Amino acid sequence: MHYNSGDTAWVLASSALVLFMTPGLAFFYGGMVRAKNVLGMLMQNYVAIAVVSIVWVFISYSLAFGPDIGGWGLLGNLHFFALAHPNQTIPGYSGSTIPPLVFVAFQMMFAIITPALITGATADRLRFAPFVVFVAIWSIIVYAPIAHWVFDPNGWLFKLGAEDFAGGTVVHMNAGAAGLAIAMVVGKRRGWPKEPMPPHNVPFVLLGAGILWFGWFGFNAGSALGANVLSAHAFINTNTATAAALLGWILVEKIKRGKSTTLGAASGAVAGLVAITPACGYVDLWGATIIGLAAGIICALAVSLKFKVGLDDALDVGGVHLVGGIVGALLIGFFGTAAVSGANGLLYGGGLALLGHQAVAVVAAGTYSFVVSWILAKIIHKTMGFRVSADDELEGMDTALHAETAYELGGGFLRSLASSGSPEARIGVPQDPPLIDLSRKPGERR
């Protein structure tokens, strides 16, 4: 097998770019929650990186990209369990110019960010250990099958002709549908929507959005699995759609409220990145611009739906990722053009066939993700208790779940004074009992 070093280098670099998206997402979300929950949010994202990194190389990679079980296109077998046969050509990727292990690494980063995206819907109210268990099982029974259906050349949606260049259905719709399902199971945050829960650090949100935008070039242009003309199309389309979506979102704000906001600009950029993800290797500049603009406008309007239906999708994973993913997936049916790659859509003389395939993929992936995620969340909720206690929720995840606070008033001086009267004890020797939890007796249930 002859590998191309340029292609290999680009996909390796892209893998690192995509990994960096999850810390970016953590800050995008972390800035939007209240100050008492920011560490809880960051922790969920970082632990998702760790859990999925392990689960992926041992099990779920093989289920997603291993030889198809029975030729149904539903799931791969355990041929690649624990990265067995690491240099064997992946079924359906015989023309690949990169080593299989590079593909394993690149796809792993997608598997990581998908459950991380869910944390925005369920923000401020999940217990930590059940969340870890949920992520591990979810990436095996929800992510791996959908990745197989859509990304694997032997998957049933791939064979049907549904197009998803970089994961609009596998990553974004999937995470959006799952997020709504779990938010339904665990219920809304106490006080929502009557109590104000504004973002505690909008600059974090913009920083996170910038990291996402940067990393997304790996996500989309890397999905060409080579450094070539197609990756260049994906790169330009990604940036153009994101720009159009940012402008679309803040235009809606300007018209509706009279003022454009920075949070709106960050949200619009992410909505555009989501929507162009499935389409970036299949559309031309016109398609990318319209998909971006449509996503910015539609998502800006969609985020207020949660108040109408009373579902506390805290950070709008449904409104941005589910809706944005659907917008992108369906608009491929109109704007897909063989001049870039793939099939022609409705507006490029391809008729309704592609749109039909896209609709099937949207319904299938969305339904499977929602239903299985709901069942899994329900089981975890009944057995382990998915939701924090009322006291812990009021106290905030940072101290209640992780025994830390993000921001120290007075540079920590006030607390060091409070912990002990003697100057010697202030130098950082841990005090026993710890400062927080003074009111709790040992063994007392939280």
Add this chain to the structure above:
Amino acid sequence: MKLIVAIIKPFKLEDVRNALTREGVVGMTVSEVQGYGRQSGHTEVYRGAEYQTSFVPKLKIELVVSDDVATEVVEAIVEAARTEKIGDGKVWVLDVEELVRVRTGERGAEAI
């Protein structure tokens, strides 16, 4: 001696400080505070959701002056802090019983 307490709009601090320097005031304490009066908060919008914030950020200035200059100092603060829009703040004056300079132990007007 009088303790003068002034609540002002944060961006008016430089103006007020310059005015007080011209009056011969040599020190003050400033803190960031939040509160509301007739302005009664403001509205913030995040992703289309409106939040009524009842507390508005302000600065609180505290300074001790001798009785004879108190009126002029108050006047200087009021003139400098005024924008003639709602939310300009308040100034009030209290009697000070005792004042001690920590470094020297000087008491009363000498410690100002």
